[in-house]
Amino acid sequence: MHWSDVVAQRLSERGSKHIVSTGITPSGEFHIGHLREILTGDMISKAARKAGLDAEFVFIVDSADPLRKVYAFLDDSYSKYIGHQLKKIPPPDANGCPDMQRFAMGVSYADHFLEPFKKALEQIDVHPRFIDNFDAYASGQFAETSQIACNNADKIREIIERVSGRELSPDWFPWNPIDSNGSIDGIRVTGWDNPIVSWIDSEGNEGQSDVTKGEGKLPWRIDWPAKWAWIGVTMEPFGKDHGAAGGSYDTGKEIVVLFAQQAPVDLTYEWISLRGQGAMSSSSGNTIGPLEALSLVPPEILRYLVASTKPNKAIEFDTGMGLVNLADEFERTTSRDFSIELEKEGLSRRQLVAIEDAKTALELSLISPREETSSVTFRHLAMLAQTKSKDEDVWKSLGIDGSIPQSMVDRLNRMRTWVHSNHFPEELRIAILEQPSSEAMAQMSEENVRLLPELIKSLRLSNWEAASIQTSISSTAKTLDLSPRHAYRALYLCLMGTERGPRLPPILPELDQETILNLLDACLQIKQES
């Protein structure tokens, strides 16, 4: 059974109405790691609906969280905003400086980072109900839970200290008021008289905060279960950081009982890292944003990556050859006929499970029905994108005429972007040698050598366009009673230094005939000398 169906089954054991929740703090650039959170939630919701449950998918934007520190991409002038809520501070401009102009137009720090992510979600076909946490506080959604938390400060303290094993300071209180400057740092609660919290800030200013009006926020470990309570969350996937023993899920599970609610079904997922570069980290700039990823990879494939990997498995996102293999695997999967495979007799349990999982992973990945014409492998398209500068030549080569499906246009555009990026693997890059490679020459077989002079002759006479070159190559081979295979191998060794290569006939016309012939002559000379 696919992992999403396993979760759906757990949900069905608890009831028929569900709210699957995810949440992210918009403290910096979003990256593909965040996509796992949201895709996991999306897929669980879909599986739940498939199982006949009533499931809603929500995405909480933690815009009430404070700025923790001046991140590497921010100007030092942000230091004055540390401790201020992300919804209440200006967005950074291109230099990382506070952009007061946009801020005046209503764009907050949180909005700045959230907007591109929302666009990525559109592309990847995820449509959650967005909940802005700051607004939720302001509109009183947290009023009841905040009051309960403050009334039960001792119980909550006991839970956190016991479960997480950390000691809370004597003046700890389950409410972070906002001080006279707008910060929730360095402030001390001095009294609680429902619904008013009295406080004194680091500068000695005193004030009062009404917990029912969002004049502050609950600390994270309480904020989370409070959200479960007021939204009615019954399922939430979260990163392994929250899932550790004594982590926020463990404390939340007990705290939520005070709010007369049951903790949601949980699912801990592993992180996504960049291949060879370790974990995704905004501060080191070691990230790939969802939009950047989507400029290279079709959304279906990003979905497939998450759908086909069990949540507890770490994903290494590889923008090079790994991507090619993933994309080609996806392509093969789309062309499988699962109904036939499943009817086959004598399938072992394992085989059956593997087929079902692949089928479900594919269903969860598809955004729109695939058109027949789109079954071109990544490799093949990579080659076409490199050898044909005009789109129409690509369509011609693929045998698509008439109207070109939009999905194909998108794929080709992405491929061109990828080819021109530094992510594109050298292995797939088409490069003609400038000098004969002695290493490759040593690999020339007797047939290859025999063919070479004839090939040169024939190519010199050809019209230097695809069809003519094709004929030259195969007829030369036939004349010598050899398979065209040998002719191609000879050419690949001479021109590219490899035993195999992409289809030559469409590529050669893009190159200068004399240059190619000179190179071949040089190769021939080497073989004749030896």
Place this chain on the structure above:
RNA sequence: GGGCCUGUAGCUCAGUCAGGUAGAGCGUCGGGCUUUUAACCCGAUGGUCGCGGGUUCGAACCCCGUCGGGCCCGCCA
């Protein structure tokens, strides 16, 4: 110190919850393909399941130990 995840074919992984003669894809090798030659089709190759014990008629799977990798326990998906 406490805890979580992970180690299976050259590579990426499935199989571990419900123990029953090691699986898939990629790669590699061989063949086919008179022309989508990095495509496609057919075939083959390939693993003492990290290591050591235990339970069992039988262990990749359960139990104990051990080694290696990643991570969490202040914030981070």
